[in-house]
Amino acid sequence: MAEKQFTKQQIKIILKEAEASTDIYELCLRHDITETTLYEWLAENTPTEVSQGKFNLRQFMQEVFNGGMTRRELLYAGAAGVSGFAAGNIFAMVGNLGNVGKLRMPDLLHSKIEVEDASRYKQSTEEFGDYLYLTPQKLGGGTHVVDFKHGITLASISYWNYGDSCPISHHLSAYPSSNPRKGFEFVNSTQGGKNVTMYSIPTEIEERGLLDTWGQGNHIYRVEFDGTKMELKEDIAKTTGIGLGVHITIFPDANGFAAADGQKDVCAFFDRVSGDNKTSVLKAFRADWIGNESDRNLKDNWRKGGKLRIVELNKAPETGKFDLQGTKGNKIDWEMAPMAENLVSSDGIPGAGKKSLTGLDAVVHHPGNKYSALIIRMLSCAVIVDRETWEPVACLHNPEHSPDNLKVTKLHENPNTWEIEFDDVKCVGHEAGFSPDGKFFTMMNNIEQNNMAVYDTSDPDPRKWNRITFVKDPEWVGDFPSPFHLCFSMDGSKMFVSVMHEKPAKSGCCVVDTKTWKIIKKFKNIGVDCQTMAVSYDGKYVFQIFSGFQRQESGAFVFTQDDSLRALGYLPNFGGHHDCVLIPTKKEHMKNSRCTTL
Amino acid sequence: MPLTVSNLTKSYVGASAKTINAVSDVSFVVEDGSFLAIVGCSGSGKSTLLAMVGGISKPTSGLVKFAETSLWAQGNNARADFRNSTIGFVFQFASLLPTLKAIDNVALPAMVSGALSEKAAYARARVLLEQVGLAERIDSYPGELSGGEQRRVAIARALINSPQVLLADEPTADLDEETEVEILKLLLEIRQAHKLTMILVTHNRDIAALADRVLTMKSGVAEISDAILKADRAEAKIVSHERVDSIYAISAQQVAGEQVRLGVGFERYVGRFVLILLPLLSLIYVANLAVASYQQSVINAQLDRKQALEDLAMGDLKAGVKDIRMTDEGYELDLFLRNSKRDKPMFVMTPVVRVFVQLGNSWLETALDSSDKPSAAVAQISSERIFRFRLKPNVPGYAQLIPYYMHVRITNDLLVSPSSLPKDDLIERNDSYYVYLKPHNISDEVIAKKLKFAGAPPVYMPMPPH
Incomplete structure (x- = not known):
């Protein structure tokens, strides 16, 4: 049938x-x-x-x-x-x-409706390790922290909420925390004032009075993340009277930090406090340039040599504070953008103290925790300061065909003043850093010379540190492309260098073998304006951030630290960021964090 | 083996709690070696009755006893074992596994039951297939067999575990009349030869007439009558005892010489796959790879060309403000285009330049004259070339981000190509240059009070590149 x-x-x-x-x-x-x-x-x-x-x-x-x-x-x-x-x-x-x-x-064969738990997929960035990623938003006016475990922003802070009327969240550094998800602390510098006028924004911020007292920038914000939110604990500029708006670098022992500002030529060293305690200044210095031929062509003011004077700054006895808040002490009205040192020497940036400008806008620390290098852009040099005696002891001078270690002479006390003589200045310089083992120091020569000077810094006496070679690339000719920021792999075998191209060309980065100081790999066309870099402390990844003049395209390009130097792709970000730090979970991570390199 | 069925009932409960009696209180006895035919029209309950007797469908009440063993009193496993070893089934359809050969289909139940070694199972399967007249079709797949042949395989399969009872449920339902008779004859021969107790469900009363007894089902109720022995039954005695013995007494030699066939088909299947499909697939794969590789090379070449074009236009071509000079009434703007790689040719459509001055929160365009209009629409840039423009911005109340100075935006739209007659090798570059521009009507002395310069306040202050 x-x-x-x-x-x-x-x-x-x-x-x-x-x-x-x-x-x-x-x-x-x-x-x-x-x-x-x-x-x-x-x-x-x-x-x-x-x-x-x-x-x-x-x-x-x-x-x-x-x-x-x-x-x-x-x-x-x-x-x-x-x-x-x-x-x-x-x-x-x-x-x-x-x-x-x-x-x-x-x-x-029956069909079913599938229900899935979305939270199980919070793993998109997990590959990048068990880290929190802290990035300032520059013109966004704040900073946010992203958890790589699931790619979610844990918290953010906006400084205008605290009454800052022009917060340009610029650079930062974070203290180590054994469990950053439970809490960590960081220090964040901001710019403001006339700096907002260089981004070609048709703004009325000036007319509306927002660049007055609290919009002048140069705040140094101490912020704590408590596991849920970020809270501003202290404006160190207000507490101490020293307002500095550029690089922040925490000491290798994590017991304090340095800040600097190239418009004021001031750097200061601060102790570390937490909670509601107030920060105090360990030492502050100002750098001034006395050009040999300061009355002739403005370019010759630096080119023809002169004297770099380092002066220890003192508090006003009446207030117990320094008098360097806001735009106080600015030698130029806005900062020198990368490769814009020539705008100063061609009188293209207004400012009352232009001729004495040195461009001291960063301090990096030797991982041995005793010496710090004051990075001076207009002279392409680094003044080495002993943080135990607070004496400048040596001056590494980077340009090719120039003496590499200049003598520091103490002129007098009260205030303590030192002087370094320069026969000439062959080029300007910019960012710098120490290798994690402390055996090498390197700094960019820019514009007239476009290379990186490499020093052997293994001798305990900085006066014996000597330049051993230059990292060069035939493409590094003229203003652009030029080496810009740098960092090292965890094992120190490689140096990663961001390479700046003039917009609208995209910037890139390159990898240098620290045995031969030769470039072994280049990543081209990463994005507009590659900025500072970070490495993951597990030795796996390199994060190259980019941010087109702080408000154009931005992101982070990721590649591996190992010998394969494999490109992985891009991480999104939430504003034009200018710096990035992975929260160190151990003190020794500082050697590869925003401490030794910029 | 004698079979006793007592008061067997099967009822179903529908969703509305209505009880449906499929089989009602049926009792009968089938003596050892005898043949019972169950007849009745469609839906009369005969298949259900057989399913209960065969241990497939559980009765609602009643007893099924094979000799002294009560079938439904056993646990599931025990009943399955008992059924497998004692009862042979032949159903309406052959239900052979189509991917296995005839001999595999026959041998498989013995291998599953574990009653015989694998080789012995195959040896017996071979004998049984010979006995049902399929010696030549041992290695055939069900799809290669006719309906009658498939039924013969099913009969052989029913016998593989040496059952003592054979249950057949309309085994010839879908066969033509000639084949039906042939198969039924075979069943009868087999029954006789194996001395099996047999229950045959059939709607064919002629076949039923060959049975020792006939049970007629009607609406679930049974009527039993003795059948008349027909001459056909005597004619069916064609299977000799010698052959019967040979079924159950397989020699050690036969067993040793037998091959386990299950999987051979699979190997052959795999073999066919390897021999035919694999080279074919490999060929397709290689062809695909080649096409993909070619496509990738085309895509890469396109990307390389695009990147080279972008490098040329965005990197090798430098552009910007060379100078701005004040004239009596306005300004002279020099824009430069420079080919930084002089060895590479570079062609640019005459730049489209516009100038804007900030007013409030927006940009107001201001008129612009080009002083040296190029003779050709496309300009070759071999080193540096200057394009000069005259502007006379008149924007009362312009915004002063820097005291006194106008905030000016100059846009420059360029079409760049390495060729003078571009086809697809053309790329657009849109530049903006920003400067602060000194106004005409404010003296340097006044400006110098608010802005400090080493010399006279400059005509313009350039901003970093955008």
Whole structure:
């Protein structure tokens, strides 16, 4: 007897009929089905008939061979092949033990609505390690912290909320925290004042009075993340009277930090406090330039040599504070953008103290925790200061064909004043850093010379540190492209250097082998304006941030630290960022954090 | 083996709690070696009755006893074992596994039950297939067999575990009349040869007439009558005892010489796959790789060209404000375009330059004259080329971010190509240069009071590149 095919709907109707019918045999005859078929349908559609026993493969197989399966099931079994069918049931069984009804072939074909827990997918950035990633937003006026574990921003802070009427969140550094998700502390410098006028924003911020007292920038904000939110604990500029708006670098022992500002030529060293305690200044210095030919062509003011004078600054006895808040002490009205040192020497940036400008806008620390280098852009040099005696002891002078270690002479005390003589200044310089083992120091020569001077700094006496080579690239000619920021791999075997191209060209970065000081790899066209870099402390990744003049395209390009130097792609970011730090979880991480390099 | 059925009932409960009796209180006895035929029209309950007797469908009430063993009193596993070893089934359809050969289909139940070694199972399967007349079709797949041949395989399969009872549920339902008779004859021969107790469900009363007894089902109720022995039954005695013995007494030699066939088909299947599909797939794969590789090379070449074009326009071509000079009434603006890679040719459509002055929070365009309009629309840039413009901005109340100075935006839209007759090698570059521009009507002395310069206040102050 050939079996007719029935749809599910037809079967339901026949079963309904069967329930109402008094003559089941007539019903079967009428629909041309056997009673067995009818009862099979009944069994399939009556929940009480479903066996609740455990699935027994042996019994099941015997049923297959002994005809205990429906023909439809056999058909499927034949189509799938016995092994496939059995395997399919076994897989179904694993997820559904004790529910034999679910194991039947027809049920395998039933469609289901899947419900998934979205929070399980919080892993998009997990590969980058168990770190928190802290980035200032520059013109965005705040800073945010992203958890790589799940790519979610844990918290953010906006400084205008605290009454800062022009917060340009500029640079930062974070103290180590064994469990950053529970809490960590960081220090964040801001700019303001006329700096907002160099981004070509048609703004009325000046006319509306927002660049007055609290919009002048140069705040040094101490911020704590408490596991939930970020809270501004202190404006160190207000506490101490020293307002500095550029690089922040925490000491290797994490017991304090340095800040600097190239518009004022001031750097200061601060102690570390937490909670509601107030920060105090350990020492502050100002740098001044006395050009040999300051009255002639402005360019010659620096080019023809002169004297770099370092003066220790003192608090005003009446206030117990320094008098360097806001724009107080600015030698130029806005900062020198990268490669904009020539705008100063061509009188393109207004400012009352321009001729004495040195461009001291950063301090980096030797990982041995004793010496710090004051980075001076207009002269391309680094003045090494002993943080135990607070005496400048040496001056590393970077330009090729110039003496590499200049003598520091103490002129007098009260105030303590030192002088360094320069025969000439062959080029300007910019960012710098120490290798994590402290054996090398390197700094960029820019514009007239475009290279990186490398020093052997393994001798305990900085006066014996000497320049051993230059990192060069035939492409580094003229203003751009030029080496800009740098950092080292955790093992110190490689130096990563961001390479600035003039917009609209995109910037890139390169990798230098620290054995040979040769470039071994270049990443081109990463994004507009590559800025500072960071490495993950597990030795795996390098993060190259970029930010097109703080309000154009921005992001972070990621590649591996290992020898494969494999590009991984881009991380998004939430504003034009200018710096980035992975929160150190151990004190020794400072050697590869915003401490030794810029 | 004698079979006793007492008061067997099967009822179903529908969703509306209505009880449907498929089989009602049926009792009968089948003596050892005898043949019972069950007849009745469609839906009369005969298949259900057989399913209960065969241990497949559980009765609602009643007893099924094989000799002294009560079938439904056993646990599931025990009943399955008992069923597998004692009862042979032949159903309406052959239900052979289509991916296995005839001999595999026959041998498989013995291998699953574990009653025979694998080799012995195959040895017996071979004998059984010979006995049902399929000696030549041992290695055939069900799809290669006719309906009658498939039924013969199903009969052989039913016998593999040496059952003592054979249950057949309309085994010839879908066969033509000639084949039906042939198969039924075979069943009868087999029954006789193996001395099996047999229950045959059939709607064919002629076949039923060959049975020792006939049970007629009607609306779930049974009527039993003795059948008349027909001459056909005597004619069916064609299977010799010698052959029967040979079924159950397989020699050690036969067993040793037998090969386990299950999986051979699979190997052959895999072999076919390897021999035919794999080279074909490999060929397709290689072809795909080649096409993909070619496509990738085309894409890469395009990307390289695009990147080279971008490098040329954005990097190699330098552009910006060279100088701005004050004239009696306005300003002279010099824009430069410089080819920093002089060895590479570079062509630029005449730059489209516009100048804007900040007013309030927006940019107001100001008129611009080009003093030295290039003779050709496309200019070759081999070293540095200056484009001069005259502007006379008149924007009363312009914004003063820097005291007195106008905040000026100069846009420069360029089309750049390495070719003088570009086709697709053309790229657009949109520059903006920002300067602070000294006004005409304010003296240097006044400006110098608010802005400190080493010399005279400059005509313009350039901002970093954008």
